[in-house]
Amino acid sequence: xxxxxxxxxxxxxxxxxxxxxxxxxLGIFLMLKGFAFLxxxxxxxxxxxxxxxxxxxxALLMTVVYxxxxxxxxxxxxxxxxxxxxxxxIIQIPIVLAAVFFTDFFVSAINTMAWPSITALILLVMFTIxxxxxxxxxxxxxxxxxx
Numbered sequence: 145x146x147x148x149x150x151x152x153x154x155x156x157x158x159x160x161x162x163x164x165x166x167x168x169x170l171g172i173f174l175m176l177k178g179f180a181f182l183x184x185x186x187x188x189x190x191x192x193x194x195x196x197x198x199x200x201x202x203a204l205l206m207t208v209v210y211x212x213x214x215x216x217x218x219x220x221x222x223x224x225x226x227x228x229x230x231x232x233x234i235i236q237i238p239i240v241l242a243a244v245f246f247t248d249f250f251v252s253a254i255n256t257m258a259w260p261s262i263t264a265l266i267l268l269v270m271f272t273i274x275x276x277x278x279x280x281x282x283x284x285x286x287x288x289x290x291x
Contacts, residue, residue: 171224178216226280
C-alpha cells in the first residue's frame with residue numbers, strides 16, 4: 145500500500161495545469177463516444193460480435209454493450225470534472241485496451257481509426273498515475289474541507 149501512496153503523492157506534486165485541459169478533452173471525448181454508443185447500440189453489438197473469437201451468449205453480449213456505454217458516459221463525466229479520476233480511468237482502461245487490440249490492430253495494420261483509441265489509452269494510463277490535477281473538483285472540494 146505504501147507504493148500506491150507514493151505514486152499518488154508524486155502524481156499530485158508533478159502535474160502541470162496544461163494537463164488539466166487534456167484531461168477535460170479526454171473526458172469529453174469518452175462521454176461523446178458513450179452518447180454515440182447509446183444512440184446506436186446495435187453498431188457496438190455488431191462490432192463486438194464481429195471481433196469475438198468465441199460465441200458470446202446474447203445476454204452477456206448486451207451486458208457488455210451496456211457496460212461499455214455506461215462506463216464511457218459516467219467515466220467521461222468524472223474525468224472531465226476531475227473527480228474520482230483515477231477510479232474512472234481504471235474503469236475505462238480495459239474497454240479502450242480491447243478497442244485497441246481487438247477492433248483496430250486486427251482489422252488492418254495501418255488503420256487511421258486506431259490513433260484515437262491508442263491516444264485515449266495512453267492518456268488514461270497517464271491520468272491513472274498522475275491524478276486529476278489542480279483544476280479539478282477534487283481539489284476544489286478539498287480546499288473547502290468537504291472531502
